[in-house]
Amino acid sequence: xxxxxxxxxxxxxxxxxxxxxxxxxxxxxxxxxxxxxxxxxxxxxxxxxxxxxxxxxxxxxxxxxxxxxxxxxxxxxxxxxxxxxxxxxxxxxxxxxxxxxxxxxxxxxxxxxxxxxxxxxxxxxxxxxxxxxxxxxxxxxxxxxxxxxxxxxxxxxxxxxxxxxxxxxxxxxxxxxxxxxxxxxxxxxxxxxxxxxxxxxxxxxxxxxxxxxxxxxxxxxxxxxxxxxxxxxxxxxxxxxxxxxxx
Ligand SMILES: [Mg+2]
Numbered sequence: 140x141x142x143x144x145x146x147x148x149x150x151x152x153x154x155x156x157x158x159x160x161x162x163x164x165x166x167x168x169x170x171x172x173x174x175x176x177x178x179x180x181x182x183x184x185x186x187x188x189x190x191x192x193x194x195x196x197x198x199x200x201x202x203x204x205x206x207x208x209x210x211x212x213x214x215x216x217x218x219x220x221x222x223x224x225x226x227x228x229x230x231x232x233x234x235x236x237x238x239x240x241x242x243x244x245x246x247x248x249x250x251x252x253x254x255x256x257x258x259x260x261x262x263x264x265x266x267x268x269x270x271x272x273x274x275x276x277x278x279x280x281x282x283x284x285x286x287x288x289x290x291x292x293x294x295x296x297x298x299x300x301x302x303x304x305x306x307x308x309x310x311x312x313x314x315x316x317x318x319x320x321x322x323x324x325x326x327x328x329x330x331x332x333x334x335x336x337x338x339x340x341x342x343x344x345x346x347x348x349x350x351x352x353x354x355x356x357x358x359x360x361x362x363x364x365x366x367x368x369x370x371x372x373x374x375x376x377x378x379x380x381x382x383x384x385x386x
Pocket of ligand 1: 175266267
């Protein structure tokens with residue numbers, strides 16, 4: 140499992156997926172609900188807004204969703220309840236049992252709204268969806284305008300906050316969504332496809348390569364060994380020694 144050529148072809152795919160020049164005519168959006176389970180609970184219980192909230196797994200065994208306030212207190216994803224208990228007492232964290240019927244229903248509502256924005260919809264997870272936007276560019280002054288419209292409509296119709304990332308590949312749209320979520324100055328929408336190269340370079344040089352979709356701990360180790368630590372380096376590095384997949 141995972142022999143040398145397998146690693147090479149995986150690295151090749153990862154490097155090529157961040158090469159904007161190859162696929163510059165394509166555009167994808169990735170819409171992702173922020174802190175999805177917590178946001179669903181807040182939509183029906185406004186007392187939870189601006190308070191530290193954690194949602195627990197099926198059997199109340201561990202944390203499966205955290206509000207930003209809880210993240211700031213150092214609660215990690217998957218933290219078991221027996222470790223959480225003390226923090227809950229100390230900081231007045233509200234711990235909720237999960238309600239997957241509610242989350243499934245809210246997910247359906249979000250995906251239905253997104254189908255108004257593009258006929259090319261790929262539901263990626265319960266709270267994430269790719270939109271293919273080829274040929275739809277003229278409908279909006281800019282992709283950022285479209286992203287803000289998506290954010291506003293989803294919030295007005297469901298009370299759920301989302302971030303939207305745009306990119307020439309799905310990998311770049313994912314990365315753009317990550318940036319939109321982490322950097323408040325983007326106001327929830329980041330368009331990497333139209334970004335001036337100097338701004339793009341500055342952004343990508345500050346993002347660790349492990350944030351790229353599909354780069355797990357093992358591939359990160361290989362990339363680090365090859366001197367690739369940031370997304371910027373990954374994007375400009377020629378895939379020498381890597382073997383493209385024949386498929
Ligand atoms: Mg999410």
